[in-house]
Amino acid sequence: xxxxxxxxxxxxxxxxxxxxxxxxxxxxxxxxxxxxxxxxxxxxxxxxxxxxxxxxxxxxxxxxxxxxxxxxxxxxxxxxxxxxxxxxxxxxxxxxxxxxxxxxxxxxxxxxxxxxxxxxxxxxxxxxxxxxxxxxxxxxxxxxxxxxxxxxxxxxxxxxxxxxxxxxxxxxxxxxxxxxxxxxxxxxxxxxxxxxxxxxxxxxxxxxxxxxxxxxxxxxxxxxxxxxxxxxxxxxxxxxxxxxxxxxxxxxxxxxxxxxxxxxxxxxxxxxxxxxxxxxxxxxxxxxxxxxxxxxxxxxxxxxxxxxxxxxxxxxxxxxxxxxxxxxxxxxxxxxxxxxxxxxxxxxxxxxxxxxxxxxxxxxxxxxxxxxxxxxxxxxxxxxxxxxxxxxxxxxxxxxxxxxxxxxxxxxxxxxxxxxxxxxx
Numbered sequence: 001x002x003x004x005x006x007x008x009x010x011x012x013x014x015x016x017x018x019x020x021x022x023x024x025x026x027x028x029x030x031x032x033x034x035x036x037x038x039x040x041x042x043x044x045x046x047x048x049x050x051x052x053x054x055x056x057x058x059x060x061x062x063x064x065x066x067x068x069x070x071x072x073x074x075x076x077x078x079x080x081x082x083x084x085x086x087x088x089x090x091x092x093x094x095x096x097x098x099x100x101x102x103x104x105x106x107x108x109x110x111x112x113x114x115x116x117x118x119x120x121x122x123x124x125x126x127x128x129x130x131x132x133x134x135x136x137x138x139x140x141x142x143x144x145x146x147x148x149x150x151x152x153x154x155x156x157x158x159x160x161x162x163x164x165x166x167x168x169x170x171x172x173x174x175x176x177x178x179x180x181x182x183x184x185x186x187x188x189x190x191x192x193x194x195x196x197x198x199x200x201x202x203x204x205x206x207x208x209x210x211x212x213x214x215x216x217x218x219x220x221x222x223x224x225x226x227x228x229x230x231x232x233x234x235x236x237x238x239x240x241x242x243x244x245x246x247x248x249x250x251x252x253x254x255x256x257x258x259x260x261x262x263x264x265x266x267x268x269x270x271x272x273x274x275x276x277x278x279x280x281x282x283x284x285x286x287x288x289x290x291x292x293x294x295x296x297x298x299x300x301x302x303x304x305x306x307x308x309x310x311x312x313x314x315x316x317x318x319x320x321x322x323x324x325x326x327x328x329x330x331x332x333x334x335x336x337x338x339x340x341x342x343x344x345x346x347x348x349x350x351x352x353x354x355x356x357x358x359x360x361x362x363x364x365x366x367x368x369x370x371x372x373x374x375x376x377x378x379x380x381x382x383x384x385x386x387x388x389x390x391x392x393x394x395x396x397x398x399x400x401x402x403x404x405x406x407x408x409x410x411x412x413x414x415x416x417x418x419x420x421x422x423x424x425x
Contacts, residue, residue, distance in 0.1 A: 035156035036165045038215040039149070040172030045208035046107055047173050049201045050138055052180030053114045055288035057135060058270035059281045060194050064120060064128040068271055068394045069387075074132050075267035076386010078139035083260075083379030085140060090147030090372020094365070099148040099223050100216050106145020107212055111205030113138040118198035147371040154359045154367055155223060162356040167303015170352035174296030180204070181285035181292065188282045245370055249361045251418040252311075253377040255318075256354055258411035261381035262321045262404040263346055264389035266291070269328050269339075272393055278333050287337065291344030298345035299352040306353050311360075311419050313353065318408035318415070320346040326401045329393055361422065 053060075058071050066074070093102050113134045120131040157165020180201070187197035266288060273279040279287060306313045320342050327339025355371070362370040392400035 032156050032159045032165075035215075035219050036153065036160065036169055037172065038211075038218065039153050039156065040169040042107070042208055042212045042215060043169065043173035044176035044179075045204045045211055046110055047176030048180035048183065048204035049114045049208065050110050050142070050180075051177035051288070051292060052184045052201050052204075052285070053117060053135075053138070053198060054266060055181035055270070055285040056184055056188070056194060056197065056281075058267040059274050059284055060117065060120075060198075061128065061131060061135075061267070062271060062274070063194060064131050066128060066132075068268070068275070069390045070132075071271050072265070072268050072386045072388075072390015072393075074135055074386075075265040076383050076390070078135050079260075079265060079382035079386065080379040081136055082139040082142040082146070083375040083377075083382055085143035085379075086147050086375035087372040089144055090368040090370070090375075093148045093151070094368040097223060099152050099368070100221055102148035103145045103152065104209070104212055104216070106141045106143070106149070107208055109141025109144060110138050111202075111209055113141065115199055115202035115205060118195040121193075121195050143375070146375065147368040150355055150359075150371050151368045152223065154355075154364075156219070161307040162359050163303045163306030163353060165303075166352045166356045167299050167301075167306070170299035170303070170348060171296040173351075174292045174299065174348065176204070177292035177295065178289045181289040185282055185285035185289070188285070194281075245362055245366065245373060248418050248421040249358070249370060249374070251414055251421060252357065252361060253374045255411045255414035255418060256350070256374070257377045257381040258407045258414070259317055259321045259346075259350065260378045261385035261388070262318075262324075262407040262411070263343070263350065263385065264325060264328070264393070264404075265382075265386055266343070268386070268389045268393055269343065272329055273336065276331065278331075278336055287340055290337075291340045291347070294341045294344035295348030295351075297348075299348040302349055302353045303356065306356055311357050311415075311422065314349070314357065314415055315412065317346060317349050317354075318411040320349070321411075322405045322408040325389070325393075325397065325404050329397045329400070 057075060061071050061074065089102060093099050117131060117134050120127040120134070123130055153165065153169055154162060157169070183200060184197040187200055188194060191197075270284045270288070273284055273287065274281055302313050302316070324339055324343045324346065327335050328343060330336050330339065358370055358374055359367055388403065389400065392403070
């Protein structure tokens with residue numbers, strides 16, 4: 001195995017980041033690490049927008065008249081859209097090579113929809129419906145960009161290590177996820193209302209688009225060039241595309257779907273914190289910011305460990321998910337806070353190291369398709385998990401704890417089978 005600059009091992013199917021005009025990265029002084037960090041800074045700005053909004057989605061919908069069940073269904077359906085719709089978008093960009101156009105379009109949807117939540121309190125009876133639709137539309141933007149962006153990032157991170165690349169990207173991403181909720185909390189505390197905070201998020205939204213366009217100019221579009229060189233890709237059914245992916249990939253997708261179903265959305269947790277008088281509304285974004293800090297630390301640590309130990313590092317994920325409901329829905333504030341921090345750590349692993357393992361399980365030319373398929377399986381689980389958490393958290397926390405524990409035991413078994421299948425291949 002050859003070594004790249006800095007001693008990082010090469011990854012089959014990966015090439016260095018190309019600069020505009022065909023110049024080498026060295027000539028343009030644009031290394032793979034700079035590309036990874038560039039994507040991370042774009043995600044930092046975008047995360048200030050949608051994680052800032054996400055930190056207060058539960059209380060916002062509640063203020064518009066939503067019940068706990070509706071909050072669970074909307075946030076669960078939003079995560080489902082963000083995951084399931086990646087399936088058609090992933091296969092499309094693998095055929096067309098339009099990774100950058102999909103990435104820009106997806107970020108633009110987020111930058112527009114979140115600030116528009118500021119108008120919902122002034123729409124009377126229609127406010128709740130519009131708010132729900134905007135939450136779902138913002139999550140659709142995540143689906144549009146995610147397979148394409150993850151493929152671009154995997155291409156850039158290959159020379160430096162997929163685990164480390166995705167881990168550093170996630171850590172920068174989580175800086176925005178930390179700052180956004182703090183900005184929301186400050187605005188809510190200063191104004192006594194939720195809508196000014198949503199309006200303020202238009203600023204980092206615009207910054208994310210400007211940064212993304214700058215990054216596009218600096219890195220060029222090597223993947224589109226590779227797609228053109230490979231010639232037109234034949235259209236194929238989603239069923240056929242799925243059959244072409246390795247068995248280990250599908251075992252891992254099933255395992256992660258079970259962890260997704262068990263990992264309750266923060267909308268439901270935030271709703272519980274306010275309704276149970278464990279935290280005032282203005283403090284909920286601060287709690288969410290702490291969870292995002294835990295996510296960043298967990299992503300960095302496990303990302304580095306992943307490049308040394310491989311997929312075995314993922315066995316910790318079902319254990320973390322199983323602990324969340326028993327702690328986050330407790331009746332005392334310190335215990336609930338511990339549960340939220342564990343929830344954050346699990347979220348960080350699920351959105352970073354999981355993607356690194358997916359990239360290692362499939363051929364480089366099928367990554368966007370694989371990310372789409374993987375997310376679709378997670379999306380189905382997210383709907384069920386959102387409804388499960390929303391319904392049971394208000395009725396029987398012990399039942400919720402027991403069901404989530406059973407799901408995570410099954411997830412652990414499937415993960416171990418994934419690792420054995422990959423090792424035998």
